Amino acid sequence: MDRKTFNLTLTCKNRPGIVAAISNYIFETGGDIEDAQQFDDKNSGHFFMRVTFSCEKHDADIARLRAGFMPIVERFGLTWHLRSPLELRRVMIMVSKQDHCLVDLLYRWRIGELPMIISGIVSNHPRETYSNVDFGGIPFHHLPIDNTTKLAQEQKLWHLICETGTEMVVLARYMQVLSDDLSAKLSGWCINVHHSFLPGFKGAKPYHQAYARGVKLIGATAHFITSDLDEGPIIEQDVTRVCHSDAPDDLVRKGRDLERQVLARGLRYYLNDRVLINGTTAVVFAD
Known part of the structure; x- marks a missing residue:
């Protein structure tokens, strides 16, 4: 089936469980992680991450994905952005x-x-x-x-x-x-x-x-x-x-x-x- 791709970027104060929560959310929404990069800045104590994932077309409503991600945003105090590369x-x-x-x-x-x-x-x-x-x-x-x-x-x-x-x-x-x-x-x-x-x-x-x-x-x-x-x-x-x-x-x-x-x-x-x-x-x- 046709798939749609999204880029998720985020930063927050570092603490255990961030990567696990994000990976689990993408899995539960039917997404497949295609690329993931992260950086833990020891000096500032901040965590940075970029994830590219794809979903089948029927799961790829960006408004729904953003709404479903909000509990993780609130839990970890994320500054974040979710965007489709097609949105130029x-x-x-x-x-x-x-x-x-x-x-x-x-x-x-x-x-x-x-x-x-x-x-x-x-x-x-x-x-x-x-x-x-x-x-x-x-x-x-x-x-x-x-x-x-x-x-x-x-x-x-x-x-x-x-x-x-x-x-x-x-x-x-x-x-x-x-x-x-x-x-x-x-x-x-x-x-x-x-x-x-x-x-x-x-x-x-x-x-x-x-x-x-x-x-x-x-x-x-x-x-x-x-x-x-x-x-x-x-x-x-x-x-x-x-x-x-x-x-x-x-x-x-x-x-x-x-x-x-x-x-x-x-x-x-x-x-x-x-x-x-x-x-x-x-x-x-x-x-």
């Missing part, structure tokens, strides 16, 4: 002049690697900046910004996020610092790619900072935004080697490849329910 999240992509991350995300979306609905593309540059990019009917919004219009621009942006039902915002090299107010509103559901291996070389021109220090490795970081610039929980990172003969432009060129890969992996983990925030860090159940 609505994602807004924000970009500035450099479009390499945007183009990469669009390609991966078109081939099915990033399961999402793109609710819109927002830029502080006009549509003509991306004349070579095929948006394929995705709504494009030009929201210009300068020091005198920042507040008004962010109000328009927030209205657009709400109006489009956006569930995740991706800063694909959007080179504007969000205000503390907007950062707080987007906390936990906005991913940024920083062109540095954080926590090193924060802020502007990190490749030039790295060049000035004569580093032998450069990196890129996908992380959640917070009101503290470049301090949010890290989702994914990668590095590549450079040498003494590389100029700043060479570091920028090599870094572009890292930025694309790191942002795509970080976003894919999030879309597939593999990322759980753990205070100032993130638990990532990689595939």
